[in-house]
Amino acid sequence: GKRFLTLGIESSCDDTALAVLEGGHGLLAEVISSQIDSHSVYGGVVPELASRMHQEAILPLLESVLAKAGIGEPAKELSLIAVTSGPGLMGSLLVGVMTAKALSQGWGVPLIGVNHLEGHIFANAAVSEELKPPFISLIVSGGHTEVVLVRAFGDYELLGSTRDDAAGEAYDKVSKVLGLGYPGGPIIDRLAADGDPNAFQLPLPLASTKEIEFSFSGLKTAAMTLIGKETALGEEFPLADLCASFQKAVVDSLMGKIKLAVKRTGVKRLTVSGGVAANSGLRAALAEYSRDRGVELFLPPRGMCTDNAVMIAAAGYSSYMRGNRSDLHLSPNPSWSI
Numbered sequence: 557g558k559r560f561l562t563l564g565i566e567s568s569c570d571d572t573a574l575a576v577l578e579g580g581h582g583l584l585a586e587v588i589s590s591q592i593d594s595h596s597v598y599g600g601v602v603p604e605l606a607s608r609m610h611q612e613a614i615l616p617l618l619e620s621v622l623a624k625a626g627i628g629e630p631a632k633e634l635s636l637i638a639v640t641s642g643p644g645l646m647g648s649l650l651v652g653v654m655t656a657k658a659l660s661q662g663w664g665v666p667l668i669g670v671n672h673l674e675g676h677i678f679a680n681a682a683v684s685e686e687l688k689p690p691f692i693s694l695i696v697s698g699g700h701t702e703v704v705l706v707r708a709f710g711d712y713e714l715l716g717s718t719r720d721d722a723a724g725e726a727y728d729k730v731s732k733v734l735g736l737g738y739p740g741g742p743i744i745d746r747l748a749a750d751g752d753p754n755a756f757q758l759p760l761p762l763a764s765t766k767e768i769e770f771s772f773s774g775l776k777t778a779a780m781t782l783i784g785k786e787t788a789l790g791e792e793f794p795l796a797d798l799c800a801s802f803q804k805a806v807v808d809s810l811m812g813k814i815k816l817a818v819k820r821t822g823v824k825r826l827t828v829s830g831g832v833a834a835n836s837g838l839r840a841a842l843a844e845y846s847r848d849r850g851v852e853l854f855l856p857p858r859g860m861c862t863d864n865a866v867m868i869a870a871a872g873y874s875s876y877m878r879g880n881r882s883d884l885h886l887s888p889n890p891s892w893s894i
């Protein structure tokens with residue numbers, strides 16, 4: 557029979573990404589255009605700029621991903637168009653959603669709107685066929701810190717999230733104060749490797765509560781206060797120690813709540829995705845925990861941790877197979893929760 561090919565489109569934040577997936581796992585082609593260099597001078601994503609850049613990038617990327625996948629007649633060869641329709645930045649989401657609707661209409665190919673967080677949950681499933689529910693999914697990025705129980709694909713329970721800042725956001729803000737650049741996560745992660753994580757004691761917000769809930773705003777403020785103090789001392793600035801201590805606090809906070817989620821649900825299978833899933837401290841802590849406690853751990857490769865269209869195509873394919881459909885009324889929902 558005909559191959560089932562899904563075109564995935566992701567434009568919710570600052571990456572324009574497209575992919576063609578065969579079935580739920582077979583990656584045919586993937587392209588991605590990052591706007592990081594354009595936003596880094598501002599220390600964060602500028603929504604209007606992001607929207608304009610998606611608009612410029614999306615059609616050339618479409619041509620390129622179809623060519624790479626060897627698709628000459630998309631109207632005949634594609635079976636589905638899956639697009640991120642929320643959560644995210646309105647102006648960014650609009651570019652992907654409008655493009656997907658136009659293509660769906662023009663080519664006569666079915667359309668499915670995908671929740672970006674469900675996409676992140678599929679980052680692992682798209683590359684590991686053996687990952688089957690139930691599992692616990694930690695989504696940690698610049699915009700999200702969520703712990704989700706995946707009972708089945710399509711059946712999700714949000715176990716907990718952040719009260720304020722996302723984990724990646726805390727990294728980015730501390731990095732900005734340190735004058736290190738954007739995105740701050742990878743830079744602080746690298747510097748932390750040469751520092752002493754016990755040099756400074758930073759607060760572990762909500763550590764003692766029995767709620768699966770995060771807070772990174774207080775930690776960020778404490779880190780900033782500490783940076784101010786150390787700068788005022790006028791001595792050699794303990795950059796590596798500060799980075800290592802901050803990273804330890806973030807990782808300890810994430811790990812504490814992950815352990816709570818495993819304990820509470822009894823589900824001993826764990827996946828992580830989102831940009832912060834690339835963090836070396838978090839990956840090491842997760843590996844140690846899973847070894848000690850017999851918890852099965854699925855960590856996606858780096859490229860699948862950050863925003864991409866492969867996970868959107870995989871989530872869209874699964875959703876379509878479960879009977880979900882979208883039509884031309886599909887419109888972006890910037891605050892769509894899972």
Ligand code: KG4
Nearest residue numbers: 697698699724739741742831832835862863
């Ligand atoms: O998933 P992503 O590409 O975009 C969204 O936010 O949706 O994640 C980007 C975030 C940024 O905040 C970045 O600083 C953080 O992930 N990040 C990291 C690392 N690599 C990326 N945070 C900590 N350690 C890293 N190695």
Ligand code: ZN
Nearest residue numbers: 697830862863
């Ligand atoms: Zn994301």
